[in-house]
Amino acid sequence: MPLIVSFHQHLEDKFSGDLAKLYHNESRFPSLNDSAIDTLNTLLASPDYRFYSGIFNGKLVAGALTLANEGLTSFDFLCVRDATRRRGVGSTLLDEMKRYEAARSAVTLSCIIDNNDQENQAFLQANGFSTHSEQLDPNRQQWGCDLEEL
Structure with a gap:
């Protein structure tokens, strides 16, 4: 069965359990550890945000949050459940x-x-992303992908 990807501007309660499993042990996203659905729905109240879900066999196995602003879209909270990693999800x-x-x-x-x-970094590079020359934070890198070619 293929991965079904769609976006949401509000997350229904049916996602609550799967979101908890997706973000529970992710030290990179402490703000989502306790109540991911509430945190994400607060952000999704703005029309500039979207949550992308990857559904496999009826279960949420991947997700990411995007923020669009004047032709530029950034994403955060990209996560794939441990059991489905390294399978192209x-x-x-x-x-x-x-x-x-x-x-x-x-x-x-x-x-x-x-x-x-x-x-x-290796994952992003393998998926067509590259680092920007200007870095605002010496401890973090901004990665981007040009969408005009699509």
Whole structure:
């Protein structure tokens, strides 16, 4: 069964358990550890935010939050459940995010990650992202992907 990717501007309660499993042990996202659905729905109250979900066999196995602003879209909270990692789920989610964001006139999709996060740097590079030359924080890098080619 393929991964189904869609976006949401409000998360229904049915996602609560899966969101808890997705973000429970993620030290990178402490704000989502206790009540991910409440935190995300607070952000999703703004029309500039979208939550992208990756559903496999009826279960939420991946997710990411995007913020669009004047043709630029940034994402955060990209996470894939441990049991489904290294199977292309994250890459499929990113590909669909690129497609959806390009359709709403975004020209760039970007994120910021820690300099010492080698695993996610390699993942982003393998998915067509590169670092920006200007870095605002010496401990973190901004990565981006041009969407105009899509």
